[in-house]
Amino acid sequence: MTVGEPVLGTLYGGSGPIAYTHLLTVEEAVEVYGPVSEWVVGPQGGFRRVCFGETVFSSAELGRGFNTRTLPQGIVTVEDPDLDWPCLQCGAAPDDRCSGASKRRVRRARGEEYQRLQNEMSQLRETIAKLRKQNELLDEQVHAFRREQRKRVPICSRPTRAGQPCQADAINYPTPIESCRIHLTPEEKTMLAAAEAEPRAEFTIRPTGD
Numbered sequence: 001m002t003v004g005e006p007v008l009g010t011l012y013g014g015s016g017p018i019a020y021t022h023l024l025t026v027e028e029a030v031e032v033y034g035p036v037s038e039w040v041v042g043p044q045g046g047f048r049r050v051c052f053g054e055t056v057f058s059s060a061e062l063g064r065g066f067n068t069r070t071l072p073q074g075i076v077t078v079e080d081p082d083l084d085w086p087c088l089q090c091g092a093a094p095d096d097r098c099s100g101a102s103k104r105r106v107r108r109a110r111g112e113e114y115q116r117l118q119n120e121m122s123q124l125r126e127t128i129a130k131l132r133k134q135n136e137l138l139d140e141q142v143h144a145f146r147r148e149q150r151k152r153v154p155i156c157s158r159p160t161r162a163g164q165p166c167q168a169d170a171i172n173y174p175t176p177i178e179s180c181r182i183h184l185t186p187e188e189k190t191m192l193a194a195a196e197a198e199p200r201a202e203f204t205i206r207p208t209g210d
Helices: 026-033 106-152 186-202
Strands: 009-013 016-020 036-041 047-052 055-057 076-078
Parallel strands (some): 036 076
Antiparallel strands (some): 009 016, 036 047, 047 055
């Protein structure tokens, strides 16, 4: 701007109004900086910024009145943080606009709630995995304890009908016999019956005469 040039208008800057004598048009910017590589609009289609080649302009006056339909497909992008989430009302996927004329502001709030629930579910899965590992360790300790206790109990090693060792608990009371009750010999059955009868005889009440 030089002294004496006619002022077309003013724009508000960071330090106050700025007078201008000429506004850069899209066609002029294309000639100077290169073709439009990205045209960014807001959720309602309002101008956000435009990139000519590698030069970015954010002044809304530059895009005022320009028909973005003349731009190639894929140049115009919507800058909307709500589109990072799926819409639970109309089913719109991420990066897709909601159906209907009015924008649904609850989309982001519900999306954040959805993300929070996903994080909580992930934490619960980790907790469940840790608990399962603890249960597996406890099961191993219980089985080891049972095996240790099993070693202290006599085992019946007499063959079954299949020819395999019985592996059942052997009789330890009232008299120790290296066999379970199924594989007792006739002599062992008689001996066991006599041993079991002795305690019963001790507690038998004998009648007394007058």
